Amino acid sequence: MTPLCRRLPTAGAASPFVHIRRQHTSPPAAICDIRRFHQTEQPGFALRVRLRRHLPVLLAEATGHGGAWERSVEGEEEENARPRVGELEPASGRGSVNRTAEVVAAAAVTVVMGVGNRVMYKLALVPLKQYPFFLAQLATIGYVIVYFSILYIRYRTGIVTDEMLSVPKTPFLFVGLLEALGAATGMAAGAMLSGASIPILSQTFLVWQIFLSIVFLGRRYKVNQLLGCFLVTVGVIITVASGSGAGKSLKEAGIFWSLLMIVSFLFQAADTVLKEVIFLDATRKLKGGSLDLFVVNSFGSAFQALFICLLLPFLSRLWGIPFSQLPNYLKDGAACFLNVGTLSSGCDGAPLLPLLFIIVNMGFNISLLHLLKISSAVVSCLASTFAVPISIYVFTLPLPYLGIASSLPTGFLAGAIILIMGLLIYTWTPSNGSSNSSLAAPT
Known part of the structure; x- marks a missing residue:
């Protein structure tokens, strides 16, 4: 010196x-x-x-x-400012490739968990076929207990910070309200619609996602992305409707119940977009930090359980259970779930199958929220949608407890090809595009 x-x-x-x-x-x-x-x-x-x-x-x-x-x-x-050895360029190069690979891997996990969720729900209803409402309430309460337990462990280990827990809770209140309203309207319409028509109407979920993302997130989609989403929707409709008589069942159910089901998917889409807003706002408030998934899951599930309890008289009536008989219904459902008592003769597979469904469903929700966090609401919706035709194919396999396997719809292959074409078109990035990955960040 x-x-x-x-x-x-x-x-x-x-x-x-x-x-x-x-x-x-x-x-x-x-x-x-x-x-x-x-x-x-x-x-x-x-x-x-x-x-x-x-x-x-x-x-x-x-x-x-x-x-x-x-x-x-x-x-x-x-x-x-130059990256050191082993570091990646933040704006381009390997960093962009790794970002895209992370989104693709998360989407693949979401598809797998989505297929497992649909299959396990069908299997869980084998022992609890008389108690689907009990299964729904059991899952809701189970989510709150498990999510908050995981949140506490992550807080004790330092993964979740005090700053994360201090974020405003009002958005989580609306998350719970939207999820409860989506469940209530979906149950009401689902009781009147056939099983084949519900997956067709569920494709409006993607339309709501795009619309709400444009309105509330200011997101702009390229022509190839909109075309890809349209083809995905058409592919799923063809896959589900071919040979199932879904069109006839929709006509028989009436326009009101179909519209009510569409409204339920509006609530669910708004819930997903709101969660994306929560992640974006938290990133700014945490000065670049990332809000832990279990903060959103825990408080969202807690408020959902609260509103579900408030809607219990209405929900029980939808399932044809008088509110005065609800305690006895829940008691019988618990006995069947535990496979004990005089009702255990028709509850083969319990409690293993319902527990497996709850575990897989939690895994699906976590993977879906993680994909939403690192990409967008539309990408997470596409991954969930892609699980529909795969689930249809899985049900053609000789699964235990389900008896005779179902056959593939006549238009399954055509619908699957259109769906895959839609996904490829959505993820295709023009050579003069401003972003490196339209999958990770729609513009």
């Missing part, structure tokens, strides 16, 4: 600037002063920014030679 180097005062963040202005330090001494201050005091990011912005002006005032120092500082900053 040269004799020109002196200990800089450390009385405050402005001390280096005051020191240079008062002492009229020469350029070599100023360079030595600031570099020593940077090495010994280790200023924070805000102070480093101030140093970079003010030094050229300060030295220009003192010596008239600020330009050379400015180039020196900028060169050093650019060298420090």
